[in-house]
Amino acid sequence: MRLLTPLKTLSRLLTPTAKIIDGKKxxxxxxNGIKEEINGWVAAGHKRPALRAILVGDDPASCTYVNKKMIASREVGIDSDTVRLPSTISQEDLVKKIEELNNDNNIDGILIQLPVPDHINEREICNAVHVDKDVDGFHVTNIGKLVANQDTFIPATSLAVIELIRIIGIDTFGKRAVVCGRSKNVGLPIFQMLHADYRNELPGLEATAIMCHRNTKPEDLVMYCQSADIIITATGVPGLIKPHMVKEGACIIDVGLTRITTPEGKSKLVGDADYEGCLARAGYITPAPGGVGPVTVAMLMKNTFKACKNFDRQRSNQK
Ligand SMILES: NC(=O)c1ccc[n+]([C@@H]2O[C@H](COP(=O)([O-])OP(=O)(O)OC[C@H]3O[C@@H](n4cnc5c(N)ncnc54)[C@H](O)[C@@H]3O)[C@@H](O)[C@H]2O)c1
Known part of the structure; x- marks a missing residue:
């Protein structure tokens, strides 16, 4: 028995452990980089970037998300504010409010915090945002541009995943990638960027990508994941990615965030991957929370500053 403890320690030391991708850092x-750029931009006499979020209703999670985005945006020097509207607002009045912001030359970026109440047509609302102010990349024209490999606003969460892969330096060229989840706002843009040609106006990552969804057979999901160099999961299904599904050394980017109640009765946010189990198999892994989420906020700022610079260029061209 006495020997077991040192052996256990030794085996733990010998077990490969994934590098944890610190999204907060x-x-x-x-x-910090964006803040510096904005300071320089404003000091050079340009207009300060301005962002408006539209929050319909008072869903606590949505309120928290919007507040976080607005506070962080203000900290980097973006003029940011939330337009709060009652959950009873009609589709027509909501569109009118969006058009007001569309016509306000001081505003560069508009985001509608989703989900909106059931009586509101979400697609129509996303399409009501001026295409050049659509910093969330949800307008159908911007989705089309993404698919056509043209420069556009990539949805912040998807852009965060792509940025993380680039920053960590994960090789994607000709590598096998599996994306779990096909939503238009998260899974699809990630899949699109992963498999696209790097020679495009919007340079892709040149991976061989496979997309799995709720009707992918569980045995197929296991098979695809086991052969993948990169697994990106965005399903909201806790425990979907298990250690035996992960090729040794693979990179796992976990977008999923689900609130669960632990056996001890505590409320906890978890990702899609069995984090503790996958640590021993993967080469890189994002914690969830603390991985993709914080970078998502930074990507919203990046998109807002990009919109501001685009408008500045348009104004200069008109002179
Ligand atoms: N970290 C962030 O910044 C951030 C931002 C947005 C969403 N999220 C989280 O990402 C997750 C996905 O968000 P979403 O908006 O795309 O959700 P969604 O409900 O729109 O889409 C979920 C997707 O998962 C797929 N899916 C469901 N079960 C599956 C299974 N067993 N195998 C494979 N695929 C399966 C579905 O087909 C669907 O395409 C959620 O947990 C959400 O909370 C995180």
Whole structure:
């Protein structure tokens, strides 16, 4: 028995452990860079970037997300504010409010915090945002540009995943990638960027990508994941990615965030991957929370500053 403890310690030391991708640190670095750029931009006499979020209703999670985005945006020097509207607002009045912001030359970026109440047509609302102010990349034209490999606003969460892969230096060229989840706002843009040609106006990552979804057979999901160099999971299904599904040394980016109640009765946010189990198999892994989420906020700022610079260029061209 006495020998077991040192042996256990030794085996733990010998077990390969994934490098943990620290989203908070990466996000802080990106935000510092954006802050510096905005300071320089404003000091050079340009207009300060301005962002408006529209929050319909008072869903606590949505309120928290919007507040976080607005506070962080203000910290980097973006003029940011939330337009709060009652959950009873009609589709027509909501569109009118969006059009007001569309026509306000001081505003560069508009985001509608989703989900909106059931009586509101979400697609129509996303399409009501001026295409050049659509910093969330949800307008159908911007989705089309993404698919056509043209420069556009990539949805912040998907852009965060792509930035993380680039910053960590994960090789994607000709590598096998599996994306779990096909939503238009998260999984699809990630899949699109992963498999696209790097020679495009919007340079892709040149991976061989496979997309899995709720109707992918569980045995197929296991098979695809086992052969993948990169697994990106965005399903909201806790425990979907298990250690035996992970090729040794693979990179796992976990976008999923689900609130669960632990056996001890505590409320906890978890990702899609069995984090503790996958640590021993993967080469890189994002914690969830603390991985993709913080970088998502930084990408919203990046998109807002990009919109501001685009408008500045348009104004200069008109002179
Ligand atoms: N970290 C962040 O910044 C951030 C941002 C947005 C969303 N999220 C989280 O990412 C997750 C996905 O968000 P979403 O908006 O795309 O959700 P969604 O409900 O729109 O999409 C979920 C997707 O998962 C797929 N899916 C469900 N079960 C599956 C299974 N067994 N195998 C493979 N695929 C399966 C579905 O087909 C669907 O395409 C959620 O947990 C959400 O909370 C995180």
């Amino acid at each position: 990466i996000s802080a670095d990106i935000q």
